[in-house]
Amino acid sequence: xxxxxxxGGGLVQPGGSLRLSCAASGFRFSDxxxxxxxxxxxxxxxxxSSITSGGGTTMYSDSVKGRFTISRxxxxxxxxxxxxxxxxxxxxxxxxxxxxxxxxQGTQVTVSS
Numbered sequence: 280x281x282x283x284x285x286x287g288g289g290l291v292q293p294g295g296s297l298r299l300s301c302a303a304s305g306f307r308f309s310d311x312x313x314x315x316x317x318x319x320x321x322x323x324x325x326x327x328s329s330i331t332s333g334g335g336t337t338m339y340s341d342s343v344k345g346r347f348t349i350s351r352x353x354x355x356x357x358x359x360x361x362x363x364x365x366x367x368x369x370x371x372x373x374x375x376x377x378x379x380x381x382x383x384q385g386t387q388v389t390v391s392s
Contacts, residue, residue: 281305281381285373288386295365299386301358301375309353312378315360317371327373328360365390
C-alpha cells in the first residue's frame with residue numbers, strides 16, 4: 280500500500296537548521312509531484328513546498344522562500360526538506376504528501392531557545 284514516512288524533526292534553536300526526510304513506498308514515486316505541508320498548534324494545514332516529478336521545478340510559500348530547500352532522490356524514493364535559519368513560527372508538524380493527497384504521519388519540528 281502507499282506509505283509515506285517522515286523523519287528528521289526535533290528541537291532546534293532559532294537560526295538553526297534541520298533536514299527532514301520522507302521515505303515513499305507503494306507507488307511510482309518518480310511519476311509524482313511531491314509536497315511538504317505543515318500544521319502549527321491550533322492552526323490549519325499550510326502548504327510549504329512542492330517539487331515536480333523530475334525535480335526540475337520547485338515552489339515555496341512566501342513564508343519559507345529563501346530559507347528552505349526541497350529536493351528528491353528518485354533512485355531512493357526519498358523526498359527531503361532542508362530548513363535553514365529556522366524561526367519560532369516554523370514550529371509545526373511537518374508532513375510530506377504525494378499529488379494524490381496521501382500524507383504521512385508527520386514529524387514534529389520545534390524551534391525554541
